[in-house]
Structure formats: C-alpha cells, structure tokens
Amino acid sequence: MDNSFFSRFAPKDSKFFPVLKQLADVMSDASDLLAGSLQCSDLEERKVFYQKIKDKERLGDDISHHIFDELSDSFVTPFDREDIHMLADYLDDVIDRINSCAKRIATYNPKGISNDSIELGKIVSKDTECIGKAMDEIVAMRKNAMQLKARCKELHDLENKADDIYDMAIIRLFQEEKDGIEIVKNKDILNELEKATDAAERVGKILKTMIVKYA
Amino acid sequence: MDNSFFSRFAPKDSKFFPVLKQLADVMSDASDLLAGSLQCSDLEERKVFYQKIKDKERLGDDISHHIFDELSDSFVTPFDREDIHMLADYLDDVIDRINSCAKRIATYNPKGISNDSIELGKIVSKDTECIGKAMDEIVAMRKNAMQLKARCKELHDLENKADDIYDMAIIRLFQEEKDGIEIVKNKDILNELEKATDAAERVGKILKTMIVKYA
Amino acid sequence: MDNSFFSRFAPKDSKFFPVLKQLADVMSDASDLLAGSLQCSDLEERKVFYQKIKDKERLGDDISHHIFDELSDSFVTPFDREDIHMLADYLDDVIDRINSCAKRIATYNPKGISNDSIELGKIVSKDTECIGKAMDEIVAMRKNAMQLKARCKELHDLENKADDIYDMAIIRLFQEEKDGIEIVKNKDILNELEKATDAAERVGKILKTMIVKYA
Numbered sequence: 001m002d003n004s005f006f007s008r009f010a011p012k013d014s015k016f017f018p019v020l021k022q023l024a025d026v027m028s029d030a031s032d033l034l035a036g037s038l039q040c041s042d043l044e045e046r047k048v049f050y051q052k053i054k055d056k057e058r059l060g061d062d063i064s065h066h067i068f069d070e071l072s073d074s075f076v077t078p079f080d081r082e083d084i085h086m087l088a089d090y091l092d093d094v095i096d097r098i099n100s101c102a103k104r105i106a107t108y109n110p111k112g113i114s115n116d117s118i119e120l121g122k123i124v125s126k127d128t129e130c131i132g133k134a135m136d137e138i139v140a141m142r143k144n145a146m147q148l149k150a151r152c153k154e155l156h157d158l159e160n161k162a163d164d165i166y167d168m169a170i171i172r173l174f175q176e177e178k179d180g181i182e183i184v185k186n187k188d189i190l191n192e193l194e195k196a197t198d199a200a201e202r203v204g205k206i207l208k209t210m211i212v213k214y215a
Numbered sequence: 216m217d218n219s220f221f222s223r224f225a226p227k228d229s230k231f232f233p234v235l236k237q238l239a240d241v242m243s244d245a246s247d248l249l250a251g252s253l254q255c256s257d258l259e260e261r262k263v264f265y266q267k268i269k270d271k272e273r274l275g276d277d278i279s280h281h282i283f284d285e286l287s288d289s290f291v292t293p294f295d296r297e298d299i300h301m302l303a304d305y306l307d308d309v310i311d312r313i314n315s316c317a318k319r320i321a322t323y324n325p326k327g328i329s330n331d332s333i334e335l336g337k338i339v340s341k342d343t344e345c346i347g348k349a350m351d352e353i354v355a356m357r358k359n360a361m362q363l364k365a366r367c368k369e370l371h372d373l374e375n376k377a378d379d380i381y382d383m384a385i386i387r388l389f390q391e392e393k394d395g396i397e398i399v400k401n402k403d404i405l406n407e408l409e410k411a412t413d414a415a416e417r418v419g420k421i422l423k424t425m426i427v428k429y430a
Numbered sequence: 431m432d433n434s435f436f437s438r439f440a441p442k443d444s445k446f447f448p449v450l451k452q453l454a455d456v457m458s459d460a461s462d463l464l465a466g467s468l469q470c471s472d473l474e475e476r477k478v479f480y481q482k483i484k485d486k487e488r489l490g491d492d493i494s495h496h497i498f499d500e501l502s503d504s505f506v507t508p509f510d511r512e513d514i515h516m517l518a519d520y521l522d523d524v525i526d527r528i529n530s531c532a533k534r535i536a537t538y539n540p541k542g543i544s545n546d547s548i549e550l551g552k553i554v555s556k557d558t559e560c561i562g563k564a565m566d567e568i569v570a571m572r573k574n575a576m577q578l579k580a581r582c583k584e585l586h587d588l589e590n591k592a593d594d595i596y597d598m599a600i601i602r603l604f605q606e607e608k609d610g611i612e613i614v615k616n617k618d619i620l621n622e623l624e625k626a627t628d629a630a631e632r633v634g635k636i637l638k639t640m641i642v643k644y645a
Contacts, residue, residue: 167537171539174537174538174539180611180614183611184614187614205519208498209515212501212512212515213512
C-alpha cells in the first residue's frame with residue numbers, strides 16, 4: 001500500500017522540518033544549561049541559569065506558536081497537521097520540564113545537590129541529543145523508519161535508566177538526609193528531573209505513532 | 216478550500232454548543248467558590264466551600280456524560296465527535312483541578328493562606344471567564360477564528376503569569392515559613408492552583424488544534 | 431449507518447484482542463502484588479514485592495512494544511491503529527502507576543501503612559478486574575456496547591470512591607501523624623494510589639471514545 005500523500009508532498013512542505021529541528025536545538029541548549037545549574041551551589045548563579053533556561057522556554061513557546069500559525073495557513077503538509085502540532089507540543093513539554101527543574105533549583109535553593117541529580121541531568125542531555133537526531137531523520141520518515149524506531153527505543157531505555165537512578169536517589173535521600181525541609185526540596189528536584197525523561201519518552205511515543213501511520 | 220462539512224451541519228447540530236457553554240458555566244461557578252475558599256481561614260467554612268465545589272465537580276461530570284451519550288446517538292455533529300469529546304474532557308479537567316485546590320485547603324487545613332495563593336485564585340477566575348467567552352464563540356468557529364486565537368493566547372499568557380506568581384510564592388514560602396508541615400501544605404496548594412491554570416491553557420491548546428482543523 | 435469496516439475485518443485481525451487481554455492480565459497480577467506490598471511492614475519484603483511488580487511493569491512494556499510492532503506490520507486492524515496503540519498505552523499507564531506505588535513503599539520505607547492505603551489498594555484491584563472484563567468484551571464492541579459503557583461507568587465510580595477515601599486519609603494523616611517526614615512519605619504513597627485509580631478511569635475514557643467511534 002503506497003502512502004502516496006507523504007511522498008508526494010514532502011518536498012513541497014519541508015518547511016516544517018527545519019522549525020521542528022530548531023525546537024529540538026532550543027531543547028538541547030536548555031539541557032546544557034540545566035547541567036550547569038545542577039553543578040553550582042550559589043543562589044545567584046542558580047538564578048542566572050534559571051533565567052537563561054526560562055528565556056529558552058519562552059523561545060520554545062514562540063517557535064511552537066510559529067508552527068501553529070504556519071499550520072493554519074498551510075493546506076498541505078508532509079503529515080497530518082494535527083500530528084505536527086502534537087509533536088511540537090511534546091517537544092515543548094520537554095523544554096517545560098527542563099525549565100521546571102531549573103526553577104525548583106533556583107526557587108527552593110537546596111543546600112546541596114546530590115550526584116544522583118547530576119546523573120539524571122546527564123540523562124536529560126542524552127534525551128535531547130537523541131531527539132535532535134530524530135528531528136533530522138523524520139525529514140525522510142519512511143527511509144529512516146528503522147533508525148527512528150531505534151531512537152524511540154533509546155528514549156525508552158533512557159527513561160528506564162533514569163527510573164533506576166531515581167529510585168536509588170530517593171532511598172539514599174530518606175536514609176541520609178535528616179532535615180525534613182531539605183528532603184522535600186531534593187525529592188521534588190529529583191522528581192522533576194525524572195519527569196523530564198518521561199516527557200522525552202513521550203516524544204518517542206508520538207514518533208512511534210507517526211511511524212505506525214506514515215512509514 | 217471550503218470546509219463545507221462544518222458550515223453545512225452547524226445549524227442542525229448546534230445542540231452541543233449550549234451544553235459546552237453549560238460546562239463552562241459550572242467551571243466559572245467553581246472558580247468563584249474557590250476564590251471564596253482562599254479567603255477564609257475557618258475549617259468549617261473551608262469544608263462548606265469544598266462541598267459546594269465538589270457538587271459542581273459532580274455536576275460537571277454529569278454534563279460530560281450527557282455530552283458523551285448525545286455523541287453516541289448523533290450521526291452528525293459540527294465537529295468530529297472525538298474533538299467535542301476531548302474538549303468536554305478538558306473543560307472537565309479544569310473543574311477537577313479547581314476541586315483539587317479546594318480539597319487540599321479543606322483536608323490539609325493550613326494555618327494561613329498566602330496572598331500569592333489568592334492571586335493565583337484570581338488568575339483561575341480569569342481563565343474560566345476567558346473559556347466561557349470562547350465557548351460562546353466556537354458556535355461560529357470560522358467567523359470567530361481571530362477572537363478564538365486571541366482567547367488561546369490569553370489562556371497561554373495567564374498561565375505564564377501564574378507561573379511567575381508561583382515562583383515568587385515558593386521562594387517566599389521557603390524563606391519565611393519555618394514549620395516543615397506548613398511548607399508541605401502550602402506548597403501543595405500553590406502547586407494545585409498553578410496546575411489549574413495549566414489545565415485552562417490545555418483547553419486553549421485543544422481549541423487551537425480545532426481551529427487548525429476546522430477554521 | 432453501517433460501520434462495515436469493523437464487522438468485516440474483526441475476525442481477520444482478532445490477533446490484537448488476546449494481546450490486549452494479556453496486558454490486562456499483567457495489570458491484574460501487578461495489582462495483586464501491590465495489595466501484598468501494602469500489607470507488609472518489612473523492608474526486605476517490600477523490596478521483593480517491588481521487584482516482582484517491576485518485572486510485571488517491564489513485561490507490560492514488552493507486550494506494548496509487541497503490539498506496536500504488530501501494528502506497523504498490519505494493514506488492517508479491527509480499529510484504527512492509533513486507537514489500539516493508545517489503548518495499549520493507557521493500559522500500560524495503569525501498570526506504571528501500580529509500579530510507582532510499590533516503588534514508593536520500598537524506597538520511602540514508611541514506618542506504617544494506614545488502613546486507608548490498603549482500602550485504596552483494594553480499589554485498584556477492582557479497577558484491574560473491571561478492565562480485564564472490558565478487554566474480553568471489546569472483541570465484539572458493538573454487541574457489547576452496553577456492557578462496555580457500564581464498565582466505563584464502574585471505573586468512573588471507583589475513581590470517585592477512591593477520591594473520597596483519599597480525602598479522609600489525608601485529613602487523618604495531618605491530624606494524627608506528627609512526624610513531618612512520615613507525613614511526606616504517606617502523603618506521597620496515598621497520592622500515587624489515587625493516581626492509579628485515575629489512570630484506570632482514563633482507560634474507561636478511551637474506551638468511551640472508541641464506543642463513540644465504532645459502536
């Protein structure tokens with residue numbers, strides 16, 4: 001069965017691909033900043049990182065709205081308009097989660113940040129790298145179907161790994177930290193980091209759905 | 216390209232519009248009650264507000280189910296049945312969130328409620344007012360496309376504003392409150408208020424998707 | 431209007447039904463293990479229950495991926511491929527939530543677990559039993575539409591009941607427990623249990639959407 005719609009219009013409407021890639025780049029920048037934020041213990045520095053990530057988050061919003069406006073004006077796109085819309089939304093969610101992590105670090109201002117949190121931050125960076133590659137590959141979804149499936153798998157595996165790190169981190173936190181308020185702060189930061197990897201996995205899930213539909 | 220489906224069947228199936236509007240009215244009543252709940256410090260009064268909001272929440276559920284049943288029995292609707300279903304679900308989510316806020320106030324019974332929480336409650340009221348207007352405007356989605364886009368933008372901006380208030384509120388809470396249990400209580404209430412504004416923004420997002428599809 | 435697609439292809443593509451049922455069985459096993467975990471107070475036993483539930487969760491993942499792969503390879507299915515994909519995803523979410531409950535019990539290791547938590551665990555078991563029956567009934571969705579609607583209603587009512595138990599549990603927790611860290615632990619466990627019932631209700635919601643579409 002030839003899905004002629006996709007192959008026929010892909011060249012014509014390739015304008016969405018660079019914009020999705022741009023959104024993935026913003027996400028990648030945000031995750032680099034998050035890694036920096038996790039490494040510092042000074043409140044002012046934490047605030048600066050948060051402000052920079054917040055700027056990225058607003059930029060991500062602008063790009064999403066741009067995609068939305070373009071979609072309204074386009075009669076044909078490589079995929080169903082709703083799918084591009086949803087994909088952009090999900091990419092945006094990852095950026096939102098990264099923003100939430102940095103926000104909590106800056107607004108809670110915990111005394112210390114555990115190595116476990118830093119490890120989770122590294123997984124978020126790997127997630128965004130993987131998503132960036134996937135956004136290159138969807139340009140030719142049918143041709144790259146195998147690779148894209150592997151990206152989805154990678155995002156899924158990274159989430160599982162993040163889960164395990166998170167578990168150990170929580171056990172350690174409740175065993176080692178005796179200050180209730182510090183427990184609350186660190187638990188929430190760990191939680192948000194783990195949710196960032198969940199959001200990245202969801203990008204994988206929508207990609208899978210699109211492969212089912214178009215490839 | 217004329218989307219004749221929508222214009223052809225709109226008059227015939229306009230019965231869904233008043234019911235969606237009704238759901239938006241329930242949401243608006245719930246947000247008024249929430250504003251009241253945030254202003255009082257007496258446990259018994261808080262419980263009364265929660266009970267009243269809970270009644271609204273169940274009423275919202277009933278209306279959603281009514282929409283669902285009608286959808287099953289209708290062969291044609293102004294939009295795809297799934298879209299009306301999802302829109303009703305998202306409206307219902309906002310009511311659920313408002314209910315969660317009131318629930319936490321009544322079940323946690325914190326010593327005091329901060330001005331920040333009251334401010335967030337006011338944003339929720341603005342959200343529900345905006346959604347109410349949008350539910351009037353979707354009756355003629357193509358004609359009102361510009362206004363509806365402005366509503367989506369407003370819901371998005373309100374969410375951003377709520378975000379900023381929430382940030383400051385959390386910073387203040389951790390700096391000023393020394394009782395760990397009160398921190399936990401107030402943090403959760405603030406969190407739920409912020410999530411109510413998120414849910415309202417999601418209504419804007421589904422509206423945007425529908426504009427992409429039908430207008 | 432005869433939805434001939436469904437009736438025409440159902441026998442041919444019935445292979446998806448046993449796999450969805452299999453996923454529901456994994457969910458049911460997980461909820462039985464959760465009930466066990468809620469009844470014990472020994473850390474080592476809690477870890478064993480969590481490990482067993484985690485195995486179920488990974489098995490659920492494998493089955494979901496299997497469904498996904500099959501969907502890619504199938505040209506026709508009884509429903510739209512996206513709907514089966516989403517249904518499998520939502521079933522998987524319930525298992526994920528059950529896993530989160532057990533994870534928190536094992537990683538937080540609270541001193542005691544309240545009767546309220548045990549009651550919520552029983553509701554999760556009823557949810558999974560109800561979903562299991564629904565997975566038997568969707569084989570003939572049109573014929574079983576009434577029963578399936580009743581299942582959706584049951585999942586909704588169970589969620590409402592869970593909500594009420596959760597409310598009382600939180601009131602009791604804040605009134606009776608004086609140790610802030612124990613409050614944080616038990617509040618989170620109650621929360622996760624309540625979210626498991628939410629996830630089960632969402633399965634009901636996607637089923638409702640499918641009934642709207644196909645029955």
